[in-house]
Amino acid sequence: xxxxxxxxxxxxxxxxxxxxxxxxxxxxxxxxxxxxxxxxxxxxxxxxxxxxxxxxxxxxxxxxxxxxxxxxxxxxxxxxxxxxxxxxxxxxxxxxxxxxxxxxxxxxxxxxxxxxxxxxxxxxxxxxxxxxxxxxxxxxxxxxxxxxxxxxxxxxxxxxxxxxxxxxxxxxxxxxxxxxxxxxxxxxxxxxxxxxxxxxxxxxxxxxxxxxxxxxxxxxxxxxxxxxxxxxxxxxxxxxxxxxxxxxxxxxxxxxxxxxxxxxxxxxxxxxxxxxxxxxxxxxxxxxxxxxxxxxxxxxxxxxxxxxxxxxxxxxxxxxxxxxxxxxxxxxxxxxxxxxxxxxxxxxx
Amino acid sequence: xxxxxxxxxxxxxxxxxxxxxxxxxxxxxxxxxxxxxxxxxxxxxxxxxxxxxxxxxxxxxxxxxxxxxxxxxxxxxxxxxxxxxxxxxxxxxxxxxxxxxxxxxxxxxxxxxxxxxxxxxxxxxxxxxxxxxxxxxxxxxxxxxxxxxxxxxxxxxxxxxxxxxxxxxxxxxxxxxxxxxxxxxxxxxxxxxxxxxxxxxxxxxxxxxxxxxxxxxxxxxxxxxxxxxxxxxxxxxxxxxxxxxxxxxxxxxxxxxxxxxxxxxxxxxxxxxxxxxxxxxxxxxxxxxxxxxxxxxxxxx
Numbered sequence: 001x002x003x004x005x006x007x008x009x010x011x012x013x014x015x016x017x018x019x020x021x022x023x024x025x026x027x028x029x030x031x032x033x034x035x036x037x038x039x040x041x042x043x044x045x046x047x048x049x050x051x052x053x054x055x056x057x058x059x060x061x062x063x064x065x066x067x068x069x070x071x072x073x074x075x076x077x078x079x080x081x082x083x084x085x086x087x088x089x090x091x092x093x094x095x096x097x098x099x100x101x102x103x104x105x106x107x108x109x110x111x112x113x114x115x116x117x118x119x120x121x122x123x124x125x126x127x128x129x130x131x132x133x134x135x136x137x138x139x140x141x142x143x144x145x146x147x148x149x150x151x152x153x154x155x156x157x158x159x160x161x162x163x164x165x166x167x168x169x170x171x172x173x174x175x176x177x178x179x180x181x182x183x184x185x186x187x188x189x190x191x192x193x194x195x196x197x198x199x200x201x202x203x204x205x206x207x208x209x210x211x212x213x214x215x216x217x218x219x220x221x222x223x224x225x226x227x228x229x230x231x232x233x234x235x236x237x238x239x240x241x242x243x244x245x246x247x248x249x250x251x252x253x254x255x256x257x258x259x260x261x262x263x264x265x266x267x268x269x270x271x272x273x274x275x276x277x278x279x280x281x282x283x284x285x286x287x288x289x290x291x292x293x294x295x296x297x298x299x300x301x302x303x304x305x306x307x308x309x310x311x312x313x314x315x316x317x318x319x320x321x322x323x324x325x326x327x328x329x330x331x332x333x334x335x336x337x338x339x340x341x342x343x344x345x346x347x348x349x
Numbered sequence: 350x351x352x353x354x355x356x357x358x359x360x361x362x363x364x365x366x367x368x369x370x371x372x373x374x375x376x377x378x379x380x381x382x383x384x385x386x387x388x389x390x391x392x393x394x395x396x397x398x399x400x401x402x403x404x405x406x407x408x409x410x411x412x413x414x415x416x417x418x419x420x421x422x423x424x425x426x427x428x429x430x431x432x433x434x435x436x437x438x439x440x441x442x443x444x445x446x447x448x449x450x451x452x453x454x455x456x457x458x459x460x461x462x463x464x465x466x467x468x469x470x471x472x473x474x475x476x477x478x479x480x481x482x483x484x485x486x487x488x489x490x491x492x493x494x495x496x497x498x499x500x501x502x503x504x505x506x507x508x509x510x511x512x513x514x515x516x517x518x519x520x521x522x523x524x525x526x527x528x529x530x531x532x533x534x535x536x537x538x539x540x541x542x543x544x545x546x547x548x549x550x551x552x553x554x555x556x557x558x559x560x561x562x563x564x565x566x567x568x569x570x571x572x573x574x575x576x577x578x579x580x581x582x583x584x585x586x587x588x589x590x591x592x593x594x595x596x597x598x599x600x601x602x603x604x605x606x607x608x609x610x611x612x613x614x615x616x617x618x619x620x621x622x623x624x625x626x627x628x629x630x631x632x633x634x635x636x637x638x639x640x641x642x643x644x645x646x647x648x649x650x
Contacts, residue, residue, distance in 0.1 A: 225630055227562060230565060233565055288566060
C-alpha cells in the first residue's frame with residue numbers, strides 16, 4: 001500500500017512524522033506504552049509552544065494500551081502542563097480496544113477512519129540510534145539543574161561525586177541522568193571525566209518547561225484582601241527579615257545577577273524555599289496571602305519548594321541561584337530576558 | 350442627598366470658610382479626614398460625604414465650643430435641617446436623654462458642599478463611651494457629642510497641606526475598635542444606607558477595616574506600637590486592659606456573617622466606593638489586622 005502523502009521531514013532521532021498536508025498534526029506510527037506516549041505528548045507540547053496560537057494534535061497507534069489508559073494518561077498530562085498550552089492540544093489514538101479521540105473539533109468516527117487509513121501506511125524512519133524518550137523525572141531535573149548552574153556560573157566541570165552531593169540523587173540516578181544527557185549530546189560522550197554541559201541545553205530546557213508545574217511544584221499566592229498586589233513591598237520585607245531557608249529568585253534575582261536586566265517593575269515575587277513544611281514566615285510576611293490553584297488569578301508571590309538546595313550552603317546569600325532564576329523568567333514567559341540573562345552570566349569577565 | 354467630591358477640595362473650602370482665629374482649635378475627624386489622608390487611593394479621587402466632623406480643642410472646653418458655634422452663626426453659617434434647639438438641656442417628656450439634644454451642624458454661608466458637625470474633645474476622666482454635653486446658644490440648647498476614645502486622636506495628629514489639622518487614621522481606627530466591644534444589634538444608624546439598616550458597630554468597625562485596607566500590611570503592623578504608646582499616655586492604669594480587649598468587637602463582627610456584610614455594604618458605599626470588595630476580602634483584612642496590630646497588644650502584660 002502506498003502512502004497517500006510522502007513524509008516532508010522525518011527526523012531520524014525519533015519517530016515523529018510531519019506532513020505538509022496535515023501541518024498541525026504530529027503522526028507517530030506506533031507507541032509501545034505509557035512512557036512512549038508521555039514522551040510523544042511532551043514533544044507535542046514542545047511543538048505547540050513554538051506556535052502558541054495553533055491547535056496541535058498527536059495521531060498515533062498504541063496497540064498495547066486500552067482506550068481508558070490512553071484517556072487516563074492524556075488527562076494526567078493535561079493537568080501537569082500549563083493550561084494555555086493544554087487547551088491547544090489534542091490526540092487521536094488507536095488503542096487495542098478501539099479509538100480514543102480527544103478533539104472536540106473532530107468527528108470521532110471520521111477521525112478514527114482517517115487514522116486507520118493513514119497510520120498503517122506510515123513506516124517509521126530507520127533509527128540511527130535507539131534513544132529513550134521519556135518525560136524528565138524530578139531526580140533528572142535536580143541533576144540537570146546542578147549542571148546548568150555550574151555552566152551558568154562558569155564553575156567548570158564537576159565530578160560525579162560533586163553532582164551526587166549537590167543534587168541529592170543517588171549514584172545510579174545521576175548515572176542514568178548523565179546517560180540521557182549524553183544521548184542528547186548536551187554533555188560530552190566520555191566516561192570517568194569531570195562533567196559539564198557543552199552548551200546551553202535548549203532541548204532539555206524545552207522539555208522541562210513543558211512540565212514545569214509538576215517538576216517545580218510552584219505554590220502560588222494571591223493577596224486575598226483585594227488590595228492591589230504589591231510584590232515590591234513583599235520583596236523589601238523578605239530582604240529585610242531574611243527568613244531562614246528563603247531565597248529571592250525571579251526578576252529581583254535577575255537584576256541582582258545582571259544590573260542591566262531589561263525589565264521595569266516587578267509583576268510578582270518568586271522565592272525558593274528550602275523550608276517546605278514551615279509556613280510561619282509566610283504568615284509573618286503578610287497574613288493576607290492565600291494559596292491559589294486558580295490559573296486565572298495572577299499570583300503576587302510564587303514559592304518554589306526545594307528539598308536539596310546546594311546554593312543554600314553559600315553562606316549569607318539571599319538570592320536563588322541563576323538556574324532557579326532562569327526558570328522563573330521562563331515561567332513568567334520572559335524568554336528574551338532569560339536569554340539576555342544567560343548571555344550576561346556567561347559573559348567573559 | 351450625598352454627593353461625591355474630592356476631599357482636598359472640601360479641606361480647602363473648610364480652611365477658606367473658617368475664621369483664621371478658629372483654625373488652631375479645630376481638628377477634622379471621621380470619614381472626611383480618612384478620605385483626605387488616603388485621597389490618592391480613592392476611586393476617582395472622590396469621597397461620598399458632606400459630613401465634616403470637627404473636634405474642638407481643648408478638652409472640656411464646652412463654653413469655647415458654644416462661643417465658636419455662636420461666632421460661626423453670627424458670620425452667616427446656617428443650621429442644617431436636623432439641627433434645631435431644645436428649650437431645656439434635658440428631656441421634658443419620655444424621650445431618651447441621648448436622643449434629646451441635636452448636634453450642632455452648620456453649613457457655611459454660601460455653600461452646601463458640606464456641613465460641620467461639632468464634637469467636643471473628651472476630658473481624660475470621661476468613662477462613658479459617648480456623652481452628650483449640653484451647649485446653650487442664643488436660641489436654645491444643643492448637644493456636643495463627646496466620645497471617650499476619640500481622645501486618642503490627640504496623638505500623631507496630621508496636618509493637611511492647607512494647615513488644617515486632622516486625626517491620624519490609625520487613631521480613629523483604635524477609637525472605633527474600643528467604642529464597640531460588642532455589636533449591639535439594637536443600635537442602628539438612623540438613616541438607612543440605600544434602604545438597608547446598618548448596625549452602628551458594623552459601620553464603625555467596617556470603617557476600621559476600610560482604614561486597614563487602605564494601608565498596606567507594613568503600615569498596619571506599625572499601628573501596634575502607635576496604639577500602645579497612645580493608650581499608655583491617654584489611659585494610664587487601664588491601657589493594658591484596653592489593649593487586650595481592643596479586638597473584641599472586630600472578632601464578633603468577623604464571626605457574624607450578616608454583620609460583616611453590613612460592614613461591607615457600608616464601606617463600599619462610602620470610603621471604598623468603587624473598589625468592589627467582598628466579605629471574604631474584608632474577613633482577610635480583619636484577620637490581618639488582628640494578627641499584625643491587635644493581637645500584639647493582647648499579649649502585653
